Amino acid sequence: MSRFPVENIRNFSIIAHIDHGKSTLADRLLEITGTISSKTDNKQVLDKLQVERERGITVKAQTASILYNYNDKTYLLNLIDTPGHVDFSYEVSRSLSACQGVILLVDANQGVQAQTVANFYLAFEAGLTIIPVMNKIDLKVADPARVAVQMENLFDTKEGEIIKVSAKLGTGADEVLKKVVDSLPAPVGSRDNPLKALLFDSWYDRYRGAILNIAMVDGSVSVGDKITSAHTNKSYDVKEVGIMHPEQTPTSTLYAGQVGYVIAGMHNIKEAQIGDTLYSAKHAVTPLSGFKPAKPMVFAGMYPIDKSDYVSLRSAVDKLTLNDSSVSVSIDSSPALGQGWRLGFLGLLHMDVFNQRLEQEYNAEVIVTSPSVPYKAKLLNTKANRHDYGQVDVITITNPTLFPDRQKVSEYYEPIVHGTIITPDDYLGKVISLCLSKRGEQMEFNYIDDKRVLLKYKLPLNEIVVDFYDMLKSATSGYASFDYEDAGFEPANLVKMDILLNGKVVDELATIVHREKSHDIGKAVCERLQETIPRQLYQIAIQAAIGSRIVARENIKAMRKNVLAKCYGGDITRKMKLLKKQAEGKKKMRKIGSIEVPKEAFIAVLKR
Numbered sequence: 386m387s388r389f390p391v392e393n394i395r396n397f398s399i400i401a402h403i404d405h406g407k408s409t410l411a412d413r414l415l416e417i418t419g420t421i422s423s424k425t426d427n428k429q430v431l432d433k434l435q436v437e438r439e440r441g442i443t444v445k446a447q448t449a450s451i452l453y454n455y456n457d458k459t460y461l462l463n464l465i466d467t468p469g470h471v472d473f474s475y476e477v478s479r480s481l482s483a484c485q486g487v488i489l490l491v492d493a494n495q496g497v498q499a500q501t502v503a504n505f506y507l508a509f510e511a512g513l514t515i516i517p518v519m520n521k522i523d524l525k526v527a528d529p530a531r532v533a534v535q536m537e538n539l540f541d542t543k544e545g546e547i548i549k550v551s552a553k554l555g556t557g558a559d560e561v562l563k564k565v566v567d568s569l570p571a572p573v574g575s576r577d578n579p580l581k582a583l584l585f586d587s588w589y590d591r592y593r594g595a596i597l598n599i600a601m602v603d604g605s606v607s608v609g610d611k612i613t614s615a616h617t618n619k620s621y622d623v624k625e626v627g628i629m630h631p632e633q634t635p636t637s638t639l640y641a642g643q644v645g646y647v648i649a650g651m652h653n654i655k656e657a658q659i660g661d662t663l664y665s666a667k668h669a670v671t672p673l674s675g676f677k678p679a680k681p682m683v684f685a686g687m688y689p690i691d692k693s694d695y696v697s698l699r700s701a702v703d704k705l706t707l708n709d710s711s712v713s714v715s716i717d718s719s720p721a722l723g724q725g726w727r728l729g730f731l732g733l734l735h736m737d738v739f740n741q742r743l744e745q746e747y748n749a750e751v752i753v754t755s756p757s758v759p760y761k762a763k764l765l766n767t768k769a770n771r772h773d774y775g776q777v778d779v780i781t782i783t784n785p786t787l788f789p790d791r792q793k794v795s796e797y798y799e800p801i802v803h804g805t806i807i808t809p810d811d812y813l814g815k816v817i818s819l820c821l822s823k824r825g826e827q828m829e830f831n832y833i834d835d836k837r838v839l840l841k842y843k844l845p846l847n848e849i850v851v852d853f854y855d856m857l858k859s860a861t862s863g864y865a866s867f868d869y870e871d872a873g874f875e876p877a878n879l880v881k882m883d884i885l886l887n888g889k890v891v892d893e894l895a896t897i898v899h900r901e902k903s904h905d906i907g908k909a910v911c912e913r914l915q916e917t918i919p920r921q922l923y924q925i926a927i928q929a930a931i932g933s934r935i936v937a938r939e940n941i942k943a944m945r946k947n948v949l950a951k952c953y954g955g956d957i958t959r960k961m962k963l964l965k966k967q968a969e970g971k972k973k974m975r976k977i978g979s980i981e982v983p984k985e986a987f988i989a990v991l992k993r
């Protein structure tokens with residue numbers, strides 16, 4: 386690694402809208418530099434997680450170090466492949482802190498999409514050099530001229546600056562690498578200074594503890610060194626250092642400007658704080674500014690399916706949050722579900738992926754209660770409130786069961802986002818009426834070429850978090866794209882809607898809704914629960930209530946289910962199989978009172 390002084394290093398990310406080809410371009414860059422073999426059929430080698438391969442999306446940023454020979458010099462290029470979906474944008478912003486530049490990739494058929502705009506601004510505001518690249522020029526339907534107009538209108542890029550590539554075929558990939566070397570600045574920093582490194586990602590290894598992904602700002606770090614964490618002030622012996630090549634490849638030392646990993650025997654994973662500064666135990670340094678914590682957009686309770694799994698689930702949640710620091714965790718408990726957590730996520734896809742990773746990577750089975758966006762309430766200055774809430778004036782409600790009654794509150798507030806939609810103008814009418822039905826207010830309307838419009842809307846987060854994206858896609862035959870950013874809180878007329886099963890309130894199914902919409906939502910929720918909860922030995926009444934007023938009701942008829950009824954005659958193994966299957970079905974349910982509720986029911990509450 387000593388062969389690579391800062392002037393021979395370039396650190397960059399590939400950023401783009403979802404599916405515009407980041408991981409495919411990363412594959413080609415790794416192949417043409419001989420980093421991975423070009424003989425095998427490499428597909429998204431940097432999408433290492435099972436969930437990424439199954440869903441075909443990137444959820445984790447991944448680093449790969451590339452050696453690239455150019456102009457009689459060997460350069461060390463550190464490439465970070467990032468996710469495209471808005472729910473994983475925290476991965477993008479953290480990755481950018483380890484980079485001096487980005488490749489902004491735009492699909493030559495789909496053109497600039499909402500996430501392209503969002504990612505462009507992340508890079509622009511971070512002061513990074515941006516290399517505009519147009520991908521998929523091999524497609525028959527590609528329209529590079531139109532896409533170039535969009536890029537000029539939105540990002541002020543001139544047509545001549547755009548590199549046109551086909552990541553699938555490899556066309557133009559070499560030009561991209563040359564441009565990376567020629568136009569991106571080398572990292573600043575010096576190996577003669579004392580060690581200063583930014584911890585920008587980490588993950589847990591069962592045998593070796595936390596593995597820290599670091600960007601070396603100054604100095605060097607070698608096996609055997611003693612390093613200190615600015616966050617905890619604790620010191621550790623460095624056991625291994627190396628680069629992600631893309632697999633972990635040990636080296637003896639890492640120097641200023643390089644990106645790699647360190648293993649330093651951190652077994653308590655809470656010690657590996659993302660954004661921390663690592664320095665030499667001998668030379669304290671001023672810590673780097675780190676990262677703004679992620680701001681969760683939805684909260685949900687999480688409980689083990691089987692109460693006795695609490696301890697192993699706690700350890701799984703701890704380990705997974707080490708790899709996904711955008712999840713916020715606090716302890717929670719519920720009368721029906723026992724001990725668990727209240728987790729905060731950046732969106733529902735994020736929540737879904739987190740659950741799937743818990744199941745796949747840690748073999749943990751969980752129940753997730755209906756997700757809720759965070760609300761606020763300004764409390765009246767009364768003796769009772771001071772007794773219950775202390776001196777606080779405004780409380781944040783992340784759990785509907787803690788929603789304070791109207792008589793305690795002077796104003797409720799709901800979270801607001803600024804949404805960006807890009808759509809062909811044929812669908813404008815449908816898009817605008819969808820936004821109106823979601824209580825949206827238009828803020829901006831601009832043509833980005835002669836057919837496509839960029840719309841900005843102020844929208845309540847609660848209205849868009851569940852199915853807005855799906856509705857937008859179906860209203861526009863899949864052509865519109867959507868991205869949003871947090872825009873604070875605004876006053877709203879909110880009520881808590883309880884769900885009763887056979888007359889008993891089930892806390893875990895409560896939601897907070899807008900008063901005007903409570904009837905419609907109550908009806909829809911009861912219908913959904915009716916579809917989701919299986920028939921049981923007795924009739925079940927499902928009711929939605931605001932306070933003591935019932936706003937909707939559905940029934941589930943009783944049924945006696947005997948799985949062996951069909952199985953007359955002898956084969957005992959077949960009987961055992963059926964009984965086992967039934968038992969497994971039961972395991973995924975949770976008893977609330979005397980009613981078996983499947984885990985899907987908790988999510989069904991939110992869908993409308």
Ligand SMILES: Nc1nc2c(ncn2[C@@H]2O[C@H](COP(=O)(O)OP(=O)(O)OP(=O)(O)O)[C@@H](O)[C@H]2O)c(=O)[nH]1
Pocket residue numbers: 401402403404405406407408409410429441442443444467468469470520521522523524550551552553554
């Ligand atoms: N025809 C064509 N298809 C491409 C090209 N590049 C990528 N694709 C295809 O586009 C799809 C998405 O590619 P990915 O590389 O997974 O896109 P991504 O941007 O990494 O996706 P996310 O990480 O989920 O945001 C895949 O089916 C690729 O095979 C290209 O140059 N030409």
